[in-house]
Every structure is written in C-alpha cells, then in structure tokens.
Amino acid sequence: MTSGATAPTPAERLRVRFTVNDRPVEHEIEARRSLADFLRDDLALTGTHVGCEHGVCGACTVLVDGRSARSCLLLAVQLDGARVTTIEGLTPAAGLSPLQEAFRTCHAMQCGFCTPGMIVASTELLATTPAPDEAAIRDALAGNLCMCTGYVNIVRAVAQAAARRADAPVRP
Amino acid sequence: MSEGGAGWVGAPLPLKEDARLVAGRGRFLDDLGRAHLLHAAMLRSPHAHARIVRVNASAAAAMPGVLAVLTGAEAAARSGPIRPLIPTTASVPDHCLAADRVRYVGEPVAAVAATDRATAEDALERIRVEYEPLPAVVDPEAAMRADAPLLYPALGTNVVWHDALTYGDVDGALARADGVLRERFAIQRYASTPLETFGAIAEYDAGTDAYEFWTNDQRPGLTISILAASLGVPQSRVRLHCPDIGGAFGNKRRPAYLLICALLSRAAGRPVKWVEDRIENLTALMHACNGVMEVELAYRADGTLLALSVRDVADEGKNLLTPTQHNLIKLGNIANGYRIPAVRYEAWSVLTNKCPSGANRGIGKPFMCFAIERAMTLLARRLGVDPAELRLRNYVTADQMPYTTPPGAEYDSGDYPATLRKALERFDYAGWRAEQARARAAGRLLGIGIATSVEPAGTNLASYELVTGRRAASGSAEAAMVRVEPDGQVRVSLGDPSSGQGYETVVAQIVADELGVTPTEVTVARGFDSSTTPWLYLSGNYSNKFSVTDVGAVVGAAARVRAKLLRIAAHRLEIDVADLELRDGAAVVRGAPDRRLALAELARTAYADVLGLPPGEDPGLEVHHIHQNPLARPVDADRRVRSQLVFANAAHCCLVEIDPRTGQIALRKYVVVHDCGRELNPLIVEGMVHGSTVHGIGAALLEEFRYDEAGQLLTSTFMDYLKPTAADVPTIEVDRLEHPSPVTPLGAKGVGEGGSIPGPAAVANAVEDALAHLGVVVRSLPITPEQVWRWLRAGSG
Numbered sequence: 001m002t003s004g005a006t007a008p009t010p011a012e013r014l015r016v017r018f019t020v021n022d023r024p025v026e027h028e029i030e031a032r033r034s035l036a037d038f039l040r041d042d043l044a045l046t047g048t049h050v051g052c053e054h055g056v057c058g059a060c061t062v063l064v065d066g067r068s069a070r071s072c073l074l075l076a077v078q079l080d081g082a083r084v085t086t087i088e089g090l091t092p093a094a095g096l097s098p099l100q101e102a103f104r105t106c107h108a109m110q111c112g113f114c115t116p117g118m119i120v121a122s123t124e125l126l127a128t129t130p131a132p133d134e135a136a137i138r139d140a141l142a143g144n145l146c147m148c149t150g151y152v153n154i155v156r157a158v159a160q161a162a163a164r165r166a167d168a169p170v171r172p
Numbered sequence: 173m174s175e176g177g178a179g180w181v182g183a184p185l186p187l188k189e190d191a192r193l194v195a196g197r198g199r200f201l202d203d204l205g206r207a208h209l210l211h212a213a214m215l216r217s218p219h220a221h222a223r224i225v226r227v228n229a230s231a232a233a234a235m236p237g238v239l240a241v242l243t244g245a246e247a248a249a250r251s252g253p254i255r256p257l258i259p260t261t262a263s264v265p266d267h268c269l270a271a272d273r274v275r276y277v278g279e280p281v282a283a284v285a286a287t288d289r290a291t292a293e294d295a296l297e298r299i300r301v302e303y304e305p306l307p308a309v310v311d312p313e314a315a316m317r318a319d320a321p322l323l324y325p326a327l328g329t330n331v332v333w334h335d336a337l338t339y340g341d342v343d344g345a346l347a348r349a350d351g352v353l354r355e356r357f358a359i360q361r362y363a364s365t366p367l368e369t370f371g372a373i374a375e376y377d378a379g380t381d382a383y384e385f386w387t388n389d390q391r392p393g394l395t396i397s398i399l400a401a402s403l404g405v406p407q408s409r410v411r412l413h414c415p416d417i418g419g420a421f422g423n424k425r426r427p428a429y430l431l432i433c434a435l436l437s438r439a440a441g442r443p444v445k446w447v448e449d450r451i452e453n454l455t456a457l458m459h460a461c462n463g464v465m466e467v468e469l470a471y472r473a474d475g476t477l478l479a480l481s482v483r484d485v486a487d488e489g490k491n492l493l494t495p496t497q498h499n500l501i502k503l504g505n506i507a508n509g510y511r512i513p514a515v516r517y518e519a520w521s522v523l524t525n526k527c528p529s530g531a532n533r534g535i536g537k538p539f540m541c542f543a544i545e546r547a548m549t550l551l552a553r554r555l556g557v558d559p560a561e562l563r564l565r566n567y568v569t570a571d572q573m574p575y576t577t578p579p580g581a582e583y584d585s586g587d588y589p590a591t592l593r594k595a596l597e598r599f600d601y602a603g604w605r606a607e608q609a610r611a612r613a614a615g616r617l618l619g620i621g622i623a624t625s626v627e628p629a630g631t632n633l634a635s636y637e638l639v640t641g642r643r644a645a646s647g648s649a650e651a652a653m654v655r656v657e658p659d660g661q662v663r664v665s666l667g668d669p670s671s672g673q674g675y676e677t678v679v680a681q682i683v684a685d686e687l688g689v690t691p692t693e694v695t696v697a698r699g700f701d702s703s704t705t706p707w708l709y710l711s712g713n714y715s716n717k718f719s720v721t722d723v724g725a726v727v728g729a730a731a732r733v734r735a736k737l738l739r740i741a742a743h744r745l746e747i748d749v750a751d752l753e754l755r756d757g758a759a760v761v762r763g764a765p766d767r768r769l770a771l772a773e774l775a776r777t778a779y780a781d782v783l784g785l786p787p788g789e790d791p792g793l794e795v796h797h798i799h800q801n802p803l804a805r806p807v808d809a810d811r812r813v814r815s816q817l818v819f820a821n822a823a824h825c826c827l828v829e830i831d832p833r834t835g836q837i838a839l840r841k842y843v844v845v846h847d848c849g850r851e852l853n854p855l856i857v858e859g860m861v862h863g864s865t866v867h868g869i870g871a872a873l874l875e876e877f878r879y880d881e882a883g884q885l886l887t888s889t890f891m892d893y894l895k896p897t898a899a900d901v902p903t904i905e906v907d908r909l910e911h912p913s914p915v916t917p918l919g920a921k922g923v924g925e926g927g928s929i930p931g932p933a934a935v936a937n938a939v940e941d942a943l944a945h946l947g948v949v950v951r952s953l954p955i956t957p958e959q960v961w962r963w964l965r966a967g968s969g
Contacts, residue, residue: 040202105186116196
C-alpha cells in the first residue's frame with residue numbers, strides 16, 4: 001500500500017532506514033509502532049525501558065542525532081535517516097563507560113529500571129555542559145523519574161563523572 | 173558472625189547487580205519472551221459503580237489475530253474466588269474479573285489475548301458491555317452511613333471492620349489530665365508507583381495440567397497458594413518465577429491479573445503476557461488507604477503525655493483481600509517513640525467505589541506518624557515549648573529498652589533522644605531558628621519541621637486474629653539455601669525476591685564472612701523460582717523483613733554449611749574441629765596456616781570422593797534453612813500483640829521556604845538521622861534512606877489520587893499525579909546511630925520503609941511552622957501551592 005500525500009493508516013507498514021548504535025537498520029514498520037517498542041521487540045534492545053508511555057518518566061530516553069528523546073513518544077517511522085543511540089550503544093564492549101562506572105561506584109540506582117534513561121540523559125548533559133553544578137544536574141535530570149533513590153546518588157554520580165573529565169563526549 | 177569473618181558485613185561494597193543494571197542488562201518481566209507468546213489487554217470499567225447487564229464479546233473473538241477472549245462470567249465459571257489474606261466479615265467471593273457489578277473505575281471486566289498488544293487493544297473496542305449505572309460512594313465517612321449505597325448489598329454495610337481496643341485507663345487519664353489536645357487529620361490516597369509497572373506471563377501446559385508464571389509479584393509464597401486454589405490445581409503444579417523487579421514498595425501483588433493470564437493461556441493454548449500500562453497502574457493497581465483520624469492527646473501541664481485516643485477511618489476502596497491491614501499496622505505503631513501509659517484505638521475499615529487499597533511503603537504508618545507528630549507539634553505550640561523539647565520529655569529512653577507499648581509492641585533497642593539530638597545538631601537547629609526570625613523580619617517565610625518515628629520490621633500475621641477472631645497464618649519467617657558447588661564456589665538462593673534492595677550483594681557479604689571466602693565467590697540467585705528456591709507461604713519481599721528473617725535464614729544455612737565443611741576438613745586432616753577455621757577459601761589449621769584444605773578440595777570429598785567423608789556424614793554441601801523471628805507471639809488475652817517485630821528509629825529535620833506571592837514551597841534543607849542497628853552494607857542503607865524520604869516528600873507536597881464525586885479518578889497520568897523530580901528535592905543529608913538489635917542474628921533492623929514514615933509529618937510541620945503566625949494548622953495532605961496561597965490570602969486579609 002502506498003500512502004502518497006495522505007497520512008498512513010495506523011496499521012500501514014512503511015519502509016524506513018536509519019542507524020541504531022551505528023548499525024544500519026532497514027525495516028517495514030507499522031506506522032503506529034513506537035520507537036521504544038521497535039527497539040525492544042524488533043531489535044531486542046531491551047535496555048531501553050518503558051515506564052509511562054506518555055513522555056513523563058524518561059525511562060525510555062534515547063539519543064536521536066545526539067539529542068535526548070523519548071522513544072515512547074516517537075513513532076519508529078519518524079526516524080527515517082536518523083542516528084539513534086541506546087544504552088547498549090553507550091556501553092563499551094568490555095567493562096563500563098566512565099559515567100556508568102560512576103553510577104556503579106555511587107550506587108546511583110536501586111531497582112535499576114530508570115538507570116538506562118538516566119545514563120542517556122546524563123550523557124547528553126555532559127556532552128553539552130562538561131562541568132555542571134548540582135543545580136544544572138538536577139535540572140537536566142528533572143525529566144527522568146526515579147522512584148527508588150531520591151536522586152541523591154544519581155546527582156553524585158554525574159558530578160563525579162564530570163569531575164573526572166573522563167566521560168567521552170557524544171560524537172557530533 | 174563466624175570467627176573467621178573477614179569483615180565483609182558492614183562494608184560499603186558497590187553492588188554486583190548495579191554492574192548489569194547500569195548497562196541496561198537487567199532482565200525485567202517485559203524483557204522476557206516465550207515461544208508463540210500472545211499479548212493480553214484488559215477492558216476496564218468506565219463507571220465507579222454499575223450493574224453489568226450484558227457483555228457481548230463475539231465481535232472481538234472473531235477478529236483476526238485474537239486467540240482468546242475472557243468475560244467475567246467465563247472467569248467465574250473457570251476459576252475460584254481469590255482467597256483473601258485477611259478474611260474479614262466481608263466474605264463475599266471476589267473473582268479475577270467483574271461479572272455482575274463493577275465497583276471502581278478501572279475494574280477489569282473482560283480480557284483479550286492476541287498476537288500483539290495493539291491487536292488486543294483493538295479487540296477491546298469490539299466488546300460491548302451494557303452497564304446500568306448505580307450511585308457511587310466515594311467518601312469513607314459517607315460510606316459508613318446507613319443510607320449509603322452499598323458495594324455489596326449482601327453484606328448490608330460498607331464497614332468490614334469496626335472495633336475499639338483499649339489498653340489502660342484512657343477515660344480516667346482524659347478526665348484527670350491538665351489538658352487534652354483534640355484534632356482531626358486526613359490523608360490522601362497515594363502510591364509509590366514503581367517505575368516498572370506490574371505484569372505477568374502465564375503458560376498453561378495441557379500435557380501436565382500445570383501452570384507456569386513469570387511475574388514481578390513481590391510476594392510469591394502467598395501468590396502461589398492463591399493461584400493454585402483459584403485454578404483448582406495442587407500447588408505442585410504451579411511454578412512461579414520472578415526476574416529482576418523494577419521496584420515494588422508493596423504495590424506489586426494483584427493475583428487477579430495472573431489468573432486472567434492463566435485462563436487466557438488455557439483458552440488459547442499459548443503463553444500470554446500482560447504488562448500493565450501506566451494509566452492502568454495509577455487507576456487500578458493499588459493505592460495506600462486515604463482516611464481520617466481523630467486524635468485526643470491527654471497531657472500534664474509540663475507536657476508529659478498521659479493517654480492517646482484515636483478514631484481511625486481507613487478507606488479501603490474495593491479491597492476484599494487485605495482490608496484492615498492499614499488499621500492493624502497503625503495500632504502496632506500508635507505510640508510512636510513515646511511513653512504513653514494508656515491507649516485507645518477505635519477503627520473502621522470501609523469499602524468505597526475506588527481503586528482497591530493495599531500495601532504501600534510503610535502501610536498505615538505514614539498516616540499514624542503524621543497524626544501523632546502533628547499532634548505533638550501542635551501541643552508544643554499550645555504549651556509554648558519547643559517541639560524538640562516536648563519530644564525529648566516524652567521519649568522512651570535507652571535505659572527503658574526493651575520497652576513494651578500498651579498495645580503490645582516491643583521496642584528492642586535504640587536511643588530515641590540521642591537520635592533527635594544528633595539530628596538537631598547536624599541540622600544546626602539553633603542556627604536556623606535564629607535565621608528564621610531574621611528572615612521573618614525581612615518578609616521571608618522560613619519554616620522548620622521536626623518529626624521522629626519508629627520503623628518496625630517484619631509482620632507477625634497473628635495480629636490479623638484481632639480482626640478475624642481466628643489464626644490462619646502467624647509469625648514471620650523466611651527460607652534460604654546455601655550450597656558450596658562441586659568446584660568450591662558458593663551459590664545462594666532466598667525466598668525473598670529483591671526489588672532493588674541489593675540482595676545479590678549483601679547476602680554474598682553475609683555468606684562470605686561465614687564461609688571465609690570473598691563476595692565474588694558467592695553467587696546469589698536473581699529473583700525467585702518456586703522449583704529451585706526454598707520458600708514458605710510467608711516468603712516474599714515485604715514488610716521490611718529482610719533484616720529480621722531473611723538474614724537469619726542466610727546466616728543459619730551458611731553456618732550449617734560451615735560446620736559441615738569443618739567436620740569434613742577435620743576428618744581428612746585428622747585434627748579436632750576446634751583447631752580449624754575457614755578463611756581465604758580454605759579450612760586452615762589455627763597456628764599452622766600451611767595445613768589447609770581448599771573449599772574445592774572439601775567439595776570434591778563431599779560430592780565425588782564420598783568414601784572420604786567422616787562416618788555418618790551425608791554427601792553434599794547444600795543446606796536449606798528457615799529462620800523464624802523469635803519475637804512473634806499470638807494475640808494475648810488482653811488483645812495485645814506484637815504485630816511487628818524489630819524497631820529502628822529516625823529523626824527528620826527539614827527547612828522549607830514559602831514564596832509569599834505564589835505559595836510555592838521549596839525544600840531548602842533536609843537532614844535525617846536514623847538508627848537501623850548494624851548496617852550490613854551502608855551504601856544500600858543510605859540509598860534506602862534517601863529514596864524513602866523522597867517518597868515522604870512526594871506524599872507531603874505533590875501526590876494525590878483525586879476522585880470526583882462520581883468516583884472518576886482525576887489524576888491518572890504522571891501529568892497530573894505528580895512525582896518528585898530531581899529538581900523538586902534537595903540532597904537528603906544522612907547521619908546515623910548504630911544500636912544493634914539484640915534479637916536479630918547480625919544486629920540489623922529494618923530500613924526499607926524509612927523516611928516514608930516521618931517524611932510527610934516533617935514537611936507538614938515545616939510548612940505550618942512557616943505560616944504559624946497566620947494561625948495556619950495543617951490538617952491534610954498534600955499541601956499544594958494553591959492551599960498555601962489561600963492561607964496567605966486569608967491571613968493577610
């Protein structure tokens with residue numbers, strides 16, 4: 001079915017090409033399928049978590065062309081031509097990134113469900129603001145809910161990672 | 173702890189599980205699949221109260237991709253009612269789907285299993301349900317009236333429990349007192365809303381007539397018994413797994429949904445997954461009870477407390493499974509940390525047309541603490557005494573421990589006055605009082621709030637006898653398995669599945685000390701599997717019980733493995749057991765460290781070279797151990813009971829600033845000093861204190877499930893049910909005292925509920941303190957900027 005100038009129906013499949021964690025992806029995807037569902041169910045990238053499906057909790061945060069985005073609010077077919085980075089793409093093949101290591105050292109999580117989204121949001125912050133103060137960290141993470149930690153250790157971890165200047169910035 | 177312990181217990185060891193969680197490598201329920209998996213969706217009631225006239229699901233069943241549809245009538249025909257945990261007089265059957273009547277907005281009435289979730293949701297739109305709306309009752313006190321609409325006409329009332337329990341001469345104290353403070357408080361509905369929602373996969377195996385579940389249910393022992401009974405199969409044919417659980421806080425237990433998935437799986441012949449969406453979670457999973465409490469506090473002129481009388485109405489919503497739970501836990505903690513010679517507690521547990529209430533971090537204690545700590549603060553104001561001083565005059569003191577409260581709770585240890593003093597010092601109480609006065613003169617509104625609490629751990633289910641008149645379950649216990657594998661490495665499993673408490677690390681620390689190995693050599697199983705994990709009906713992740721039952725099970729199992737390792741080593745080395753110790757991964761001869769047998773070598777004897785075992789010694793190095801907390805007792809003749817078992821305590825001190833133009837409340841500083849006995853891993857403990865305190869702040873300032881008069885929930889998304897964000901809260905400053913519990917194996921106490929108990933009271937006390945010059949009294953939560961703005965307008969007018 002071709003859509004031409006008219007909007008696709010929800011169940012209509014569209015062919016899109018983009019990259020996920022630097023790997024090319026070419027799929028026919030239902031127009032209504034969210035990026036989060038596509039990443040998790042079709043690509044088995046289950047590190048991106050779905051906590052609210054209405055764009056508030058931030059658990060599903062990924063980077064789209066280097067900027068944080070809610071994968072639950074994006075349709076996968078909107079990503080044609082984009083570059084998507086998930087928590088899997090931010091994790092080295094062996095060991096952890098300096099930011100992840102700071103999260104581990106500071107015990108910046110409990111259940112760990114929000115953690116991938118927190119790492120992604122913190123990655124964006126440190127790429128744009130290499131030395132954020134506490135207020136800047138809290139502001140940058142205000143779109144990511146954590147029900148366990150009270151945010152104290154998360155803020156500490158991001159500050160620690162920034163202080164060590166060890167976190168590689170996101171590639172442009 | 174064993175003599176060979178290398179001191180892993182007590183170390184702030186970074187967590188094993190954090191290494192996978194930080195990389196997105198946790199394995200949560202929705203990450204799991206099964207071959208030929210179907211996906212379920214629930215059709216839910218749009219009415220708070222209505223009769224179901226008819227349900228027609230034929231169009232949904234005919235849709236391509238739909239494999240099974242289940243209506244309430246079918247569910248009732250194919251499964252038994254859900255057995256309540258607390259069987260009150262409300263002994264009406266409660267099935268997994270509503271069949272004849274819906275009683276809250278969001279109650280499931282039908283379910284669909286389809287090849288994908290979107291198709292299942294599409295199919296819900298084809299199910300036609302004809303409702304006959306009925307008058308709804310939303311307010312619990314209205315629900316108590318004789319002319320109220322009834323949720324269950326067969327019961328003749330919405331009140332499932334009403335009783336008055338009196339301990340000591342309350343009336344005499346009220347009559348003789350120099351004064352009586354009388355106040356009425358209310359608390360809203362709220363919940364801890366774990367970031368991972370509830371869900372399950374159910375798979376029916378027709379070949380063996382058995383059911384297998386994967387779920388983030390936090391209380392598997394109880395849930396297995398309910399599932400088996402409702403499905404009509406022996407428990408031996410129900411297997412339940414828990415993967416990583418993304419937070420639970422009491423909310424993750426709703427066997428109805430597991431039953432729905434099981435019935436759909438049976439009908440479709442394929443496994444069925446259901447994962448709650450957030451609106452379903454907020455609308456229909458579990459809320460803490462809202463309620464009202466009337467408090468009478470009798471005192472002498474010097475502020476000494478003489479008696480406490482409480483009338484407590486708990487709004488259960490449509491909760492037939494655990495009604496009265498909030499009431500009973502309030503009773504167990506009614507005296508907080510104070511010496512109050514006489515106590516009366518009159519309670520009502522009331523059904524309304526709202527989401528079922530249930531366990532939520534602290535169950536009842538946040539409201540109990542709010543009421544008593546608000547009353548203490550108001551009494552201090554009335555007497556012209558500093559609120560800290562009034563508390564110090566009334567605390568149970570360290571030399572009075574163990575102390576038994578009038579209703580029978582036993583406080584085992586601790587120093588409540590020292591805890592508050594340390595908090596005041598850490599907060600710089602005197603300094604901020606002076607600053608507050610200066611700021612007030614400059615037109616700024618600063619307020620200081622103090623609240624202190626006891627924090628119990630472990631539930632003695634015998635307390636339910638106060639309600640039901642008979643004992644079905646009692647005590648508090650947990651099971652663990654410790655096994656030295658044939659290669660000398662150690663494996664542990666526990667009947668309590670972690671939902672963020674770091675068990676894989678802290679249990680490894682405990683076992684490492686017992687067996688003389690490092691935590692790296694100890695692998696603690698993730699989650700739960702009823703086929704491989706030792707467990708009891710009482711097993712689960714609830715009631716703050718890790719420190720008071722689970723630790724005992726782990727220590728007990730490890731100690732028995734340790735003893736066996738030493739016996740085997742003594743036999744092989746032809747030496748007395750007393751001359752051996754376990755350390756550095758081996759049994760070592762004291763004073764002759766070169767004479768040693770590594771655990772792997774001892775394991776070879778135990779599993780392979782079994783003729784080398786001491787005479788009469790069984791092969792293998794695997795021990796199952798169950799620890800029963802020794803404090804639990806039945807209800808006594810005077811209706812006293814230790815409903816909870818080991819008591820930690822905390823003092824909170826916080827500073828708020830109120831914007832006089834907008835009513836905005838900013839938390840400027842927050843100090844917690846707590847005492848949970850021996851801290852097994854301070855990194856985990858401190859994290860719990862941070863998180864639980866922010867739960868308390870959320871309840872104080874932001875969170876509320878608001879219903880309109882028709883019973884429609886107005887706050888069903890995170891856009892309007894507001895959670896604290898990183899920008900809303902300050903750094904929680906934590907300090908500690910450590911009075912080990914004399915009744916737990918390692919001296920630890922509970923810490924999981926922590927700040928959720930005194931947090932709401934501390935923040936409320938601070939807001940009131942900032943506005944006290946306007947005559948403001950905080951009587952309910954949450955305290956919104958709009959409310960503050962109205963107070964400011966009224967005060968300045």
